[in-house]
Amino acid sequence: MIATNLKKVRASLNDGVELVAVSKYHPVESALEAYEAGQRVFGESREQELRVKHEQLPKDIRWHFIGHLQTNKVKYIAPYIAMIEAVDSLKLLKEINRQAERCNRIIDVLLELHLAQEETKSGMTPEECHDMLEGGEWRDLANVRIRGIMMMASNTNDEDQIRREFLMAKDCFGDIKSRYFMNDESFNVRSYGMSADYLIAQQCGSNHVRVGSKIFAE
Numbered sequence: 001m002i003a004t005n006l007k008k009v010r011a012s013l014n015d016g017v018e019l020v021a022v023s024k025y026h027p028v029e030s031a032l033e034a035y036e037a038g039q040r041v042f043g044e045s046r047e048q049e050l051r052v053k054h055e056q057l058p059k060d061i062r063w064h065f066i067g068h069l070q071t072n073k074v075k076y077i078a079p080y081i082a083m084i085e086a087v088d089s090l091k092l093l094k095e096i097n098r099q100a101e102r103c104n105r106i107i108d109v110l111l112e113l114h115l116a117q118e119e120t121k122s123g124m125t126p127e128e129c130h131d132m133l134e135g136g137e138w139r140d141l142a143n144v145r146i147r148g149i150m151m152m153a154s155n156t157n158d159e160d161q162i163r164r165e166f167l168m169a170k171d172c173f174g175d176i177k178s179r180y181f182m183n184d185e186s187f188n189v190r191s192y193g194m195s196a197d198y199l200i201a202q203q204c205g206s207n208h209v210r211v212g213s214k215i216f217a218e
Contacts (some may be wrong), residue, residue, distance in 0.1 A: 002030060003037035005215045013209070014202045020064050022194075022212030024049060028056050030216050035061065043085070043210050047073040054080055066150075066210055068122050071095040079103045085150045085191055085210075086112040088123050090132050093144060100143035108147045110191055111176075115168050116154040117161070123151060126172050133180045146181070148189030148208075149173050153197055162197050166204035173205070 006021070013019060022043040023031040031042060031053060040060060044050035045067025054063060062082035069084060071092055077084075078099035087093050087109045100107040114123035124132070132138065138146065151169045153162045173190050181187035191208035193201025198209040 002033040002216060005217075006034055006037050006039055009211055009214050012199065016207055017202055018208045020066070020191075020208065020210045021215050022066065022210050023053065023216065024067075024212065026212075026216045028053055031057055034215060041082075043212075047076050050077060064210075074099045075102075078105070078107065081107060083108040083110065083147070085110045086122070087146075088112045090135070090137060093138060093141060097141035097144045106143050106145050108145050110148050110150040110189055111146060113149055113151045113169060113172055115151050115165050115172070117165075126175075129172075129176065130179075133176065145186060148187055148191065149176065150189075150191035150208075152194070153192065153201075159197075159200060162200055163204060166192055166197075166201050166206065170205035 010019065018041065020041050020043040021034050021039045023034070024043065024045045035058060041062045041064060043064045043066040044053065045065070050063060050065065063080065064083045064085050065077055065081055066085045068086060069092060074095045084096060084107060087096070093109065096107055096109060111129055112123035113129060114125055149169065149172060153165045156162065169192050170190065177187055189208050190206050191210065193206045193209040195211050195214040198211055201209060
């Protein structure tokens, strides 16, 4: 079933769109089934669950941390994490850099933007993000590589609202790229779109979607 679902999702992706299979809350066996069907990028949002899966599953999996990450948890995932998708403060960025340096690694990160109309969503406002980047401290952090942005749309059935928020994310990406990363080819990730809205997200410039229930079921 998982292999069939994965095939359907892959068939619906535009060229150049990376699929992060969100395996959080699903057992190791489910992730392994997706792995055996060819999936190599997986998303988790809890450090302890991720640790178990990392230990038990094949080592060529690229793990993305997609939830809110507390600074005191960074040290546990720094040795192996491929990307931390939800950097919402300079403090967190500095801690990732510190732990990456200890592991002699460079860790890819995304800046999380809060563009939805729900207060419960985390992330920086565009203004907060610009203030952080304008401050310039991030330029001295040699062990993190800022690859782009991520965001989540409002949890609503209003497709027009979802589309507006995704287009806002696309504009924010372009603005940040032109101001701070114009000559950095690696700043190229627009991570938005989940199971319910990734098709809309693709139409709005996303090249990195996080799909869970469409693959693993609810």
